[in-house]
Amino acid sequence: MAFGQHQTFYLRQQWINKGLKEVKDNPRFFYENDHFEILGVGKNMAKSIRYWLNAMQLIKEVRTTQVEIKMTDLAHTILEYDPYIKSKQTLSLLHYLLVTEKSEATTWYWFYNVFNERVFNKAMLTEQLSKWVEVEFQKPVSPSTLKKDIDCLIHLYTLKEYKHQTPEDVIKSPFEVLGLIQETTGTNYIKSVIDFKQCTSVLYITLVKYLKKHKLKEVSLNDLLNGEELWGKVFNLNRDMILNYIEDIQERYPIKFTRTNRLDVVRLEKDVDWLEEVRAMYENEVLL
Numbered sequence: 001m002a003f004g005q006h007q008t009f010y011l012r013q014q015w016i017n018k019g020l021k022e023v024k025d026n027p028r029f030f031y032e033n034d035h036f037e038i039l040g041v042g043k044n045m046a047k048s049i050r051y052w053l054n055a056m057q058l059i060k061e062v063r064t065t066q067v068e069i070k071m072t073d074l075a076h077t078i079l080e081y082d083p084y085i086k087s088k089q090t091l092s093l094l095h096y097l098l099v100t101e102k103s104e105a106t107t108w109y110w111f112y113n114v115f116n117e118r119v120f121n122k123a124m125l126t127e128q129l130s131k132w133v134e135v136e137f138q139k140p141v142s143p144s145t146l147k148k149d150i151d152c153l154i155h156l157y158t159l160k161e162y163k164h165q166t167p168e169d170v171i172k173s174p175f176e177v178l179g180l181i182q183e184t185t186g187t188n189y190i191k192s193v194i195d196f197k198q199c200t201s202v203l204y205i206t207l208v209k210y211l212k213k214h215k216l217k218e219v220s221l222n223d224l225l226n227g228e229e230l231w232g233k234v235f236n237l238n239r240d241m242i243l244n245y246i247e248d249i250q251e252r253y254p255i256k257f258t259r260t261n262r263l264d265v266v267r268l269e270k271d272v273d274w275l276e277e278v279r280a281m282y283e284n285e286v287l288l
Contacts, residue, residue, distance in 0.1 A: 001106040001137050004145045005055075009048035010155040012171040016058065016085045016094075019049045020075055023059055027068035055104040057097045073275050077282065085174050087287035092194060092202045092235070093278070095175060096209075100229045106133075107149035113228040121187045125150045154189065157181035180236060193236045199288055200245050201281040203231060204253045207266070209274040221264035 018039060022029045029035050036046035050069075053059045058075040062068045071079070074097075082090045098105050099112040110132055111125070126147050133141050156173050157180050182192050196203055210229055211217065225232035225239050232242060246257045246266060254269040 001102075001133070001139075001141075002104050003106055003133075003141050003149055005051045005104075006149075006152050007044040007048040007051070008148050008152060009045050010152050010173050011048075011052045011175065013085070013174045014171065015049045015052060016056075016174070017079075017083055019053050020058060020071055020079050023053075023069055023071055024079070027062070027070050028066070030069050031067070055098055055101055055108075056094045057101065058094075074278065077275065077279050081279075081282035082287060088177070088194075089199050089202055089281060089285065089287060091174055091178055092196075092199070093205065095178060095180070096202075096206045096234055099234055100210075107146070107153060111153060113233050118191050119184070120189055122147075122150050122154065123187075125153075154181065158183050158189070191236045193238075193241065196235075196245055199285065200248045200252075201277070201285060203235075203245055204249050204255065205274055205277050205281065206231070206234070207255070208268065208272055208277060211268055212274060218265050218267035221266065224266065 022038065030050050036043045039046050039049065058072055059069050060072055062070050078090055085091065099108045102109040107129060110129055114132060115128060129146050130143060157175050159176050178194055179192050180194065182190050184190050224230050224242050231237045249255050250257050256267050256269050258265050
């Protein structure tokens with residue numbers, strides 16, 4: 001499990017591009033004494049940049065004669081087609097990778113895969129996260145650390161007011177535009193859905209990745225709605241939305257939806273590589 005690794009800094013729009021370009025040029029970049037100065041940030045913020053890149057599966061540590069940090073194949077593809085991380089396709093995919101990374105982004109995993117309430121506040125989140133951590137890991141985590149995680153999660157996904165803020169504070173999180181968490185009245189928030197019209201390829205790609213990860217060929221409609229790491233949980237989609245998207249996806253991709261009296265199943269009809277499907281998405285679609 002990993003808590004508080006973000007150093008209290010939520011992800012900023014420019015960090016992904018800046019961090020990846022440096023790692024691409026120098027696999028030892030984050031071990032250089034002046035790496036934070038090159039990034040133009042403080043030491044703790046530089047640690048945060050490295051954390052977010054790792055949690056979104058864009059970099060990985062490689063040990064040869066010395067320890068290096070290299071870009072993943074996904075990072076190379078994103079840097080080629082959407083280097084400034086502006087499209088809904090890229091952001092939705094990175095969101096999926098982040099919130100299904102239980103070991104690196106534990107609070108994010110819990111919020112999107114385990115926590116079931118649609119309306120909530122920060123106090124509720126901190127309390128329920130603390131109870132889950134105690135049961136799941138049999139190891140206490142300080143309430144202050146969990147509170148920092150919850151604060152960071154909310155900042156990462158909600159639109160913010162930037163009036164009367166310092167230049168550093170006005171840097172937006174790229175995930176704000178997904179609208180997955182919206183502030184309502186007072187201190188309450190609500191989970192909202194992503195509109196995947198014109199970019200259902202992201203749903204297809206995440207399903208392929210899920211099936212590969214768990215060594216499956218098919219998944220039930222109920223799991224798509226309620227299962228961890230799947231559409232209903234990760235993207236806040238309801239049953240009707242999922243059914244509509246399945247109809248579109250099976251017209252374009254090797255997916256077959258079979259409805260029976262006992263079980264409705266979505267099956268992957270042929271073996272495909274999810275990273276190749278990501279590249280195909282960038283080459284064949286208009287980025288939104």
